[in-house]
Amino acid sequence: MGNDEAELVKGTVQNASIRLNRVPLIDVKYPTGLKSRVEYVLTLLSNTTSKDVLFLGIWGLGGIGKTTIVTTVYNRICGKFSKSCFLNDIGDTASQPNGIDCLQQKLLCSVFNNEMKICNPKQGSTLIKERLGKIDILLILDDVSHHTQLDALAGDINWFGTRSRITITTRDQGTLCRIPENDRKVYEPKELNMKESLQLFSSYAFSMNKLPENYLQLSNDIIHTTRGLPLALGVLGSYLSMEKDKKVWQSMHQILKQVPQNDVYGKLRISYDNLQDNIEKAMFLNAACCFIGYKEEIVISIWEACGYEPRYHLEALKKKSLLKINEQKVHIELPTNFYHEEIVMLDLSHGYFKLAWNNCLENKVFQQLKVLKLSNCVKLFESPNFSGFPRLERLYLDGCALVNLHESIGKLQQLVYLNLGLCISLKKLLDSICRLSSLQKLILNHCILFTELPKSIGDLKESLVEFLLDYTNIKALPDGVGLLKKLEVLDLSHCFSLVDLPRSLENMTYLHYILLSGRTKLRYIPKLPSSLIELRF
Structure with a gap:
C-alpha cells in the first residue's frame, strides 16, 4: 500500500470514528x-444546491423555542x-x-478535539477560516x-467548506443583516396554537x-395569558404542578392578568416571586447572579458550606x-436579565470569588x-466595575483583599455609605472617589497599609459627615480636609504614623468630634473650630 493510500485509509477511519462517537444533545x-417546526427548518436547510454554504437565521422573542428547535435539528442531522x-x-x-x-x-477545540490557544479575536477568526475552509x-x-459575535465566529461563507450549514438563533433580526441575502434564509417560529x-x-x-376536566377552565384562563410561548407554559405548568389547590390557581390567574400582555418575562417572574422558601430564593439568585455555567457539584459544595441542604432544594x-x-x-430557565431588573439589595458577603462580575454590564x-x-x-483582589449600579446607596467592601478601587466608583452619584474597613492591602484612594457628591460616611x-488621601478630598465638602481613619498608616491629612464643612466626626485614633494635622481644621464649623487616642508621633494640635464638642486622646 502506497503512502497516499495509507493516508486515505487513515483519514477515512478517523472521520468514521468522529461520526460514531459524536454525542447527541439532550432532547x-x-x-x-x-x-x-423542525421539519420546516430541515426543509430550509436542504432546499439549496448541494455544494452551497448556507446560513439560516432563526429569530424571535425569548421563550419561543428557538434553542429547542435547533437542538432537535442538530441531533437529527x-x-x-x-x-x-x-x-x-x-x-x-x-x-x-x-x-x-x-x-x-x-x-476549534470541539471540531478538532485538541486545545488551541487564541490570543485575540482577529487571530481566532483567521484560524477558523483556515481550519474550516475545506x-x-x-x-x-x-x-x-x-x-x-457573528463576525468573529462565522464572518463569511468562504470560511467554510462546501455543504456547510450555519444556523444562528437570535432575538434581534438586525444581527442577521450582515449576511448577504443570497446566502441566508430566515425563519421566525410562531407561537403554539x-x-x-x-x-x-x-x-x-x-x-x-x-x-383533567375539573382543571380545564382554569388552565384555559392561564394559558391565554402566555401568548403560546413554550417557556412560559413550561415554567407556569411546573410551578402549578406543585399546587393542586384551585384557589391558588385562581390567584395565579388574577396575578397573570395584571401583567401586560406583551410582558412575557413579567409572567415568568411570578414563579420566582411565589417561592415560599427563602433558601430556594437565595439559591436561585446565587445561581442567576454568580453560577450560570458552573459545574453542578461545585455549586452544590458552595451551597453546602452555606448550610443550605442544596440537593433537596435544587430538586x-x-x-x-x-x-x-x-x-x-x-443554567436558569428564565431570561438572563430577569434577575437584575428589580433587585434592591444583593448580599454576596463571604464569597470566595476573585472577580465579582465581568466588566461588560450593558445587558x-x-x-x-x-x-x-x-x-x-477574602479572595476579591480586583475591584469590580461599578458602572452598572446607577442607584446604589450603600456599598460594603470591608474585609476584602482589594489593592485599589475601580475608576468607575466615581459614577455612584447616589452613594451615601462606603465601607472599606479591614481592606488590609488598600494603600490609597483614587481621585474619582472625591466625585461621590452624596457620600455621607x-x-x-x-x-493598615493605607497611607495617603487624595488632595481633592475637599470636593466632598457638601456631603461627608463621618470619616473613620482609625488604625490606618496615614502620615498626614491634606489641607483639603479643612474644606469638609459638613463633617461632624473625624476618627484618627491609633494612627501611629500620623505626624501633622492641617491648620485648615479650624474652618470645619460642623466638626463635633475628633478622636486621636493612641497617637504617638503627633507633634502639635492646630487651632480647632469652636463647634468641637469632644477631643479625645
Missing part, C-alpha cells in the same frame, strides 16, 4: 408542537457532516472578559446578541397530554423549571440596586 422533555459544533449562550459568554476568544477556542460542518450559534398550548401545559402541570427548583442542569452545568444593569454587600470576600478603619 426536550415534552416535544409538543416541535415536529412541524449532525451525523451527515464531517464536523459539527453547537455553541450555546453566545451572547452571555461574549459579554465575559475575553469571551469572544473563549468562544472561538471552544469552536470542511463541511454543521455549526449552531445559539443566542447571538450582536453582529460582532391553543391545542398545542393546552397539551404542553398539561404535560408540565399533570404529566399527561390531556387536562425543587428544577421541578419548578427555575433551574436546569445541562451537561452537568447550572445586565442592576437598575434598582441600592445596597451591595461584598463584605469579607466613609470608613477606612483598620486599612
Whole structure:
C-alpha cells in the first residue's frame, strides 16, 4: 500500500470514528408542537444546491423555542457532516472578559478535539477560516446578541467548506443583516396554537397530554395569558404542578392578568416571586447572579458550606423549571436579565470569588440596586466595575483583599455609605472617589497599609459627615480636609504614623468630634473650630 493510500485509509477511519462517537444533545422533555417546526427548518436547510454554504437565521422573542428547535435539528442531522459544533449562550459568554476568544477556542477545540490557544479575536477568526475552509460542518450559534459575535465566529461563507450549514438563533433580526441575502434564509417560529398550548401545559402541570376536566377552565384562563410561548407554559405548568389547590390557581390567574400582555418575562417572574422558601430564593439568585455555567457539584459544595441542604432544594427548583442542569452545568430557565431588573439589595458577603462580575454590564444593569454587600470576600483582589449600579446607596467592601478601587466608583452619584474597613492591602484612594457628591460616611478603619488621601478630598465638602481613619498608616491629612464643612466626626485614633494635622481644621464649623487616642508621633494640635464638642486622646 502506497503512502497516499495509507493516508486515505487513515483519514477515512478517523472521520468514521468522529461520526460514531459524536454525542447527541439532550432532547426536550415534552416535544409538543416541535415536529412541524423542525421539519420546516430541515426543509430550509436542504432546499439549496448541494455544494452551497448556507446560513439560516432563526429569530424571535425569548421563550419561543428557538434553542429547542435547533437542538432537535442538530441531533437529527449532525451525523451527515464531517464536523459539527453547537455553541450555546453566545451572547452571555461574549459579554465575559475575553469571551469572544473563549468562544472561538471552544469552536476549534470541539471540531478538532485538541486545545488551541487564541490570543485575540482577529487571530481566532483567521484560524477558523483556515481550519474550516475545506470542511463541511454543521455549526449552531445559539443566542447571538450582536453582529460582532457573528463576525468573529462565522464572518463569511468562504470560511467554510462546501455543504456547510450555519444556523444562528437570535432575538434581534438586525444581527442577521450582515449576511448577504443570497446566502441566508430566515425563519421566525410562531407561537403554539391553543391545542398545542393546552397539551404542553398539561404535560408540565399533570404529566399527561390531556387536562383533567375539573382543571380545564382554569388552565384555559392561564394559558391565554402566555401568548403560546413554550417557556412560559413550561415554567407556569411546573410551578402549578406543585399546587393542586384551585384557589391558588385562581390567584395565579388574577396575578397573570395584571401583567401586560406583551410582558412575557413579567409572567415568568411570578414563579420566582411565589417561592415560599427563602433558601430556594437565595439559591436561585446565587445561581442567576454568580453560577450560570458552573459545574453542578461545585455549586452544590458552595451551597453546602452555606448550610443550605442544596440537593433537596435544587430538586425543587428544577421541578419548578427555575433551574436546569445541562451537561452537568447550572443554567436558569428564565431570561438572563430577569434577575437584575428589580433587585434592591444583593448580599454576596463571604464569597470566595476573585472577580465579582465581568466588566461588560450593558445587558445586565442592576437598575434598582441600592445596597451591595461584598463584605469579607477574602479572595476579591480586583475591584469590580461599578458602572452598572446607577442607584446604589450603600456599598460594603470591608474585609476584602482589594489593592485599589475601580475608576468607575466615581459614577455612584447616589452613594451615601462606603465601607472599606479591614481592606488590609488598600494603600490609597483614587481621585474619582472625591466625585461621590452624596457620600455621607466613609470608613477606612483598620486599612493598615493605607497611607495617603487624595488632595481633592475637599470636593466632598457638601456631603461627608463621618470619616473613620482609625488604625490606618496615614502620615498626614491634606489641607483639603479643612474644606469638609459638613463633617461632624473625624476618627484618627491609633494612627501611629500620623505626624501633622492641617491648620485648615479650624474652618470645619460642623466638626463635633475628633478622636486621636493612641497617637504617638503627633507633634502639635492646630487651632480647632469652636463647634468641637469632644477631643479625645
